[in-house]
Amino acid sequence: MVGSVLTQNTAWANVEKAIANLKQRGLLDLDRLAAMPPSRLATIIRPAGFFRLKARRLLSVLRWLRSRSGFPGVLGMPTETLRHELLACNGVGPETADSILLYALNRPVFVVDSYTRRILFRYGLLQGDENYPAIQSWFHRCLGPNVELYNEFHALFVRLAKKHCRARAMCQGCPLS
Numbered sequence: 001m002v003g004s005v006l007t008q009n010t011a012w013a014n015v016e017k018a019i020a021n022l023k024q025r026g027l028l029d030l031d032r033l034a035a036m037p038p039s040r041l042a043t044i045i046r047p048a049g050f051f052r053l054k055a056r057r058l059l060s061v062l063r064w065l066r067s068r069s070g071f072p073g074v075l076g077m078p079t080e081t082l083r084h085e086l087l088a089c090n091g092v093g094p095e096t097a098d099s100i101l102l103y104a105l106n107r108p109v110f111v112v113d114s115y116t117r118r119i120l121f122r123y124g125l126l127q128g129d130e131n132y133p134a135i136q137s138w139f140h141r142c143l144g145p146n147v148e149l150y151n152e153f154h155a156l157f158v159r160l161a162k163k164h165c166r167a168r169a170m171c172q173g174c175p176l177s
């Protein structure tokens with residue numbers, strides 16, 4: 001959940017450094033983290049970039065989670081309600097909310113990111129002007145609700161976009177070529 005917020009507009013390697021800083025200080029704990037002053041949290045997560053903004057966003061999500069009595073409290077909540085409440089947190093858009101739903105809460109919600117769009121557009125499956133809900137519904141219709149499959153599918157899109165379908169496509173050796 002922390003990673004989903006910190007990874008906004010940042011490479012994952014930088015997020016890992018920020019999470020390592022939190023771990024080192026024993027701060028990957030809901031109550032301790034949610035109680036932190038924003039300025040102190042910002043200093044610790046600095047490697048993730050946009051650290052002041054992300055500190056505020058992270059605290060917003062953590063305080064929401066605490067208001068729901070933490071993970072035990074949200075486990076039984078309907079996915080649509082969770083998504084609605086996550087989207088109401090500061091700085092949480094559909095991609096962040098859905099990453100939390102899929103990767104932290106095991107809900108069958110497909111995550112659409114810029115890599116997904118790029119690959120599908122180049123592969124000829126998107127026109128390029130489809131919005132987030134349209135792309136997500138297409139995956140939901142084609143794949144059916146399946147947490148493990150969505151989890152792996154998104155991870156493979158990320159990997160493909162980093163290895164081959166980069167800003168400048170490196171098609172040689174790409175499995176989709």
Ligand code: SF4
Pocket residue numbers: 119122123164165166169170171174175176177
């Ligand atoms: S890198 Fe692969 S997915 Fe991207 S345009 Fe080339 S063949 Fe298509």
